[in-house]
Amino acid sequence: MELETDVLVVGGGPAATWAALKAAEAGARVVLADKGYCGTSGATAAVGTGVWYVPPEPEPREAAMASREALGGYLADRRWMARVLDQTYKGVNELAELARYPFPASPDGTLIRSGLQGPEYMRRMRIRVRRAGIRILDHSPVLELLTDADRAVAGAAGYRRQAGHAFRVRAAAVVLATGGCAFLSKALGCDVNTGDGALMAAEAGAQLSGMEFSNAYGIAPEHTSVTKTAFYNYATFYHEDGTVLEGAGSQRGRSVIAQALLTGKVYCRLDLADEPVQRAMRLAQPNFFLTFDRLGVNPFTDRFAVTLLAEGTVRGTGGIHITGDDCSTTVAGLYVAGDAATRELICGGFTGGGSHNAAWAISSGTWAGRAAARYAIALGAKTATRRITAAGGAGLRPDAKPGPAGEYRDVIRTVQAEILPYDRNYLRRGDRLVTSVEILDDCWRAVRASLHEHGADVVRARQAAAMVAHARWMYASALSRTETRGMAKRLDFPGQDPGQHHRILTGGLDQVWTRPLRAAAAVAS
Structure with missing residues (x-):
């Protein structure tokens, strides 16, 4: 299948849908290609998430920006933090006013806009994307980028799983919003996050940043996939013999748990949550309790075994390097948003968890979509006449004799x-x-x-x-x-x-390279 458009958005989560929507609002023709079904696949669609939503008042903004600077090794950028807080505030208010998202209300009637239920959020984002006239290609993983004679991005090619055939989209600009990489660890919603966008970007000549900040692990009940680590702030952890695992509940607690898991099991009980907190937790994350309820386990009174699941650059901060305020990359016509991009700009070297990553998805998606539309419209009719070349290599075009199936x-x-x-x-x-x-x-x-x-x-x-x-x-x-x-x-x-x-910047395929980049000079102003 051959298509031609102004902007191609690769991905189907929050960052991708915001990018597609804003590109269309800017006057571009847009195609969105998702590995799964847009609105239901990815790390957000199956869970609830906090949002870094802070009113534009000096004191709470200062507290929000200062809260993780030390944890992140002082690598975050205050200017980018402020930009993301501003854009997230606008975006979440847009969800309330235009998408009619049903935010809960406090006793005084004020809407609580600091959290989103993933299924409802993404259902409404898909509706908005469709109403904007954007063509959605569901179950259509993109496999490689296309480039022109000047090495600028010229579209992408992939495979339509349900239809059973290849597809190719000529595009003036591409937004990669493919998420991070969780290495098929079975963390909930993350099996579509295998780092595809980073490989495609590197093949086209893009760089990456912060990839050392990629060792995120989420706490999950043993043999399950739900990694909602915030609830474990109310937990006491135990060795197999019932003694308390000291230090496991601190900010560095996952290191303690990891060490203990090397030699035995670790157990947990959410015994620090009182009844009002328990009710609030069930309302905020009903899927967290689904497995417990089916097994007849009360996590507030019964001990249960826990493990750690790798979340890689889904919860880590590394990703494709950004070169401008518009989320551009070192490759002309290629923009990046969400977890596919580095989040060092707002998180430094520490995980953004759900809230910062959710804010980043809204903000970077907005900026990347608008910028891609501007680039595409400026390129104009040249899109259809460019000679294009497939950029993909590893896994597509072997250098020697193809290996066995599987x-x-x-x-x-x-x-x-x-x-x-x-x-x-x-x-x-x-x-x-x-x-x-x-x-x-x-x-x-x-x-x-x-x-x-x-x-x-x-x-x-x-x-x-x-x-x-x-x-x-x-x-x-x-x-x-x-x-x-x-x-x-x-x-x-x-x-x-x-x-x-x-x-630390990195890149390369056959020869991987690294080089330091001063934090203050990491992004062009």
Whole structure:
């Protein structure tokens, strides 16, 4: 299937729908291609989330910006924080006024706009996108970008899973809003987040930033997928013998839990929540309690086993490097939004959790969509006449003889063995990182040489290639940061080094590179 449009948005979550909507409002023709069904796939659609929604008053704004600066290693940018707070305030109010989102009210009648229920939020965003005349391609994973003779982005190509055929979209501009990478860890809603956008961007010449801040793990009841870590602020954690696991409930508590899980089970009870808090929790996150209710477990009185699920750059802050206020990249015509982009600008080196990431999705989606529309409209009729080239490589076009069918399964197992274990990714040491890098480099060479699939399995092959690339950028950046700052913990360098108050850029495919970038100079003003 061949299509032609002004702006192509890749993704289907909050950032993608905001980008598509704002591009259309700016006068562009827009196509949105989602790996799943737009409005139901992704990390937001299945859960509730807080939103970094702060009224435009000096004191609360100052408190909001200061709240995570130290945790993030002072790598965040106050100017970007202020921009995101302003844009999020407008965007959430737009949801209330134009999308009629049913925000709950406080006893005095004031609407509480600091949280969103993902299913309802995304249902309304899909409706808005459709009403704007945007063409939605559901179940249509994009596999690679298209570029012109000047290396500017010229569209993308993919595979329509339900229809069983390839598709190609010529576009003057592309917004990548494909989410981060959770390495198929089974964290709720994250199995569509395999780092595809980062690989496509790097193949076109884009850079990445903050990839060392990619070791996010969420607490989940054992054998489940719901990682709503905020509720565990009301928890007491225990060893298998019933003794309290000291330090597990602190801001650094997940490190304590990870250490304990290496030698045994960890149990939990939400026994610090009183009855009003319990009622509020059930209203805020009903799906958190679904498994407990089915098993007949009362999490407020009964102990239950917990584990940690890798959330990678979905909850981490690393992603595609941004070069301007419009969320542009180093590639002409390519814009980025949401978790596919670095969030260091507002979070530094510490997770944005749900609230900051939700605000970032609204804001970056808005800016990227508008900028892509401006770029496309300025390009005009040249879009249809450009000679285009497919930019994709690994997992699509092997350098040597194609390997056997199903080879992607071995690739995924290899990557997960280096990324998911706590003592590899979360509790990092230089010697372990070096060993993992060697294994991942060998895996990448094998992917480049032979990984190739047919039909719908081409999507799985491409996902596997993206996961390998993502892992290599993560660990190369982690080795470059010989200190502990934000989420980037190094057991062999436990202190924070003032001489490393910088961000780390990375990129490259066959040869991964890194270089420092002063925090103040990370984005053009």
